[in-house]
Amino acid sequence: MADGVMKRMSLIFKSKANKALDKYEDPRETLDYSYQKQMELLQKVRRGVADVATSRKRVELQMKKLQQEGDKLEGQARKALELGREDLAREALTRRANISAQIGDLNAQYEQLQGQEENLVRQSKALEAKVEAFRTQKETIKATYTAAQAQAQIGEAFSGISEEMGDVGMAIQRAQDKTAQLQARASAVDELMASGALDDPSGLAKDDITRQLEALSSGGAVDDQLAKMKLELSGGAAAKPELEAGKGTSYANKSDEISDADVLKDGGAA
Amino acid sequence: MIVRILGEGQLVLEKQSLDELNELDNALMAAVEAGAQGPFDEAMAALLGKVRELGTPLPVEEIKPSDFILPSAHSSLDEVRDLLSSDGLIPG
Numbered sequence: 001m002a003d004g005v006m007k008r009m010s011l012i013f014k015s016k017a018n019k020a021l022d023k024y025e026d027p028r029e030t031l032d033y034s035y036q037k038q039m040e041l042l043q044k045v046r047r048g049v050a051d052v053a054t055s056r057k058r059v060e061l062q063m064k065k066l067q068q069e070g071d072k073l074e075g076q077a078r079k080a081l082e083l084g085r086e087d088l089a090r091e092a093l094t095r096r097a098n099i100s101a102q103i104g105d106l107n108a109q110y111e112q113l114q115g116q117e118e119n120l121v122r123q124s125k126a127l128e129a130k131v132e133a134f135r136t137q138k139e140t141i142k143a144t145y146t147a148a149q150a151q152a153q154i155g156e157a158f159s160g161i162s163e164e165m166g167d168v169g170m171a172i173q174r175a176q177d178k179t180a181q182l183q184a185r186a187s188a189v190d191e192l193m194a195s196g197a198l199d200d201p202s203g204l205a206k207d208d209i210t211r212q213l214e215a216l217s218s219g220g221a222v223d224d225q226l227a228k229m230k231l232e233l234s235g236g237a238a239a240k241p242e243l244e245a246g247k248g249t250s251y252a253n254k255s256d257e258i259s260d261a262d263v264l265k266d267g268g269a270a
Numbered sequence: 271m272i273v274r275i276l277g278e279g280q281l282v283l284e285k286q287s288l289d290e291l292n293e294l295d296n297a298l299m300a301a302v303e304a305g306a307q308g309p310f311d312e313a314m315a316a317l318l319g320k321v322r323e324l325g326t327p328l329p330v331e332e333i334k335p336s337d338f339i340l341p342s343a344h345s346s347l348d349e350v351r352d353l354l355s356s357d358g359l360i361p362g
Contacts, residue, residue, distance in 0.1 A: 004295035004298065005317075005341070006291070006338035009353060009354065010337060012353070012354075013336075013339055123277070129331050132331075156334060159335040163274065167274065170277075170342075171277050174342075
């Protein structure tokens with residue numbers, strides 16, 4: 001009967017370690033070389049942990065942003081119903097359902113990242129302990145044994161630590177693949193939002209539902225203009241007349257203007 | 271004997287657990303070869319669960335190669351197949 005999964009995998013790891021071991025004439029050199037590799041790997045693991053944390057935070061922000069957007073659409077749907085526009089309410093709720101689906105998706109990703117982060121932290125601590133133990137063993141072996149004697153002593157420590165490094169290295173790679181995937185996904189969500197497919201979260205350009213609601217309840221453009229002019233004449237020095245014009249109906253937009261702009265900035269810098 | 275579950279660490283098990291593990295491992299291998307997702311998921315969960323149940327963690331300061339190595343939990347069928355077909359996936 002051929003080897004099963006667990007035997008084959010251990011053989012693969014062992015052959016990898018043996019290849020590295022064969023590269024050096026004096027086995028004691030392999031100890032120093034391996035130690036150097038271990039330190040490099042530790043650095044990489046720490047960076048990996050930081051990268052996963054960054055991705056997780058980005059997903060968190062996007063979820064918050066989408067949540068606000070969903071709340072806003074719900075408010076719009078209610079407003080539309082009050083004004084007897086069931087068609088608009090339906091449109092708003094349809095968009096809200098779309099956003100809920102995106103949030104559900106992101107939440108699954110978020111949980112995976114959280115798990116990965118915890119695993120990496122745990123593995124990094126274990127590796128740290130092993131590297132320290134290896135350093136001590138390495139000095140003992142080098143001080144006590146001749147090159148020929150060292151051979152046997154080194155075998156176990158070397159394949160043991162290679163296996164650990166292989167395992168941690170794979171975990172890092174998986175984490176990197178996952179964060180790359182998420183970056184792509186996060187950008188896709190950003191693009192959807194920017195294109196208006198998920199509605200416009202920036203609050204700068206008003207979406208069509210808001211516009212229609214405003215047209216309905218403001219009593220027409222003339223009233224709007226009059227109000228705006230009055231405001232200007234009274235010295236109100238409206239810094240953002242285009243936003244002031246929507247006063248009274250675009251309340252749902254107002255609260256997230258600043259936070260959304262910040263979120264977008266953060267997202268772009270990440 | 272020592273068994274490593276990738277991503278989790280090494281566990282020490284009694285030698286006589288091997289028969290039981292081999293049986294579960296054969297089921298896993300068969301599922302991988304057949305490319306059968308359902309049986310694969312079941313076999314992975316059973317084998318990893320058994321190793322966790324019977325094993326005690328090897329202290330982290332001990333540096334020893336494992337007798338057996340298992341894929342990490344939630345590995346996909348494709349990932350395991352790739353792992354077995356080459357050593358290209360193990361960095362370093």
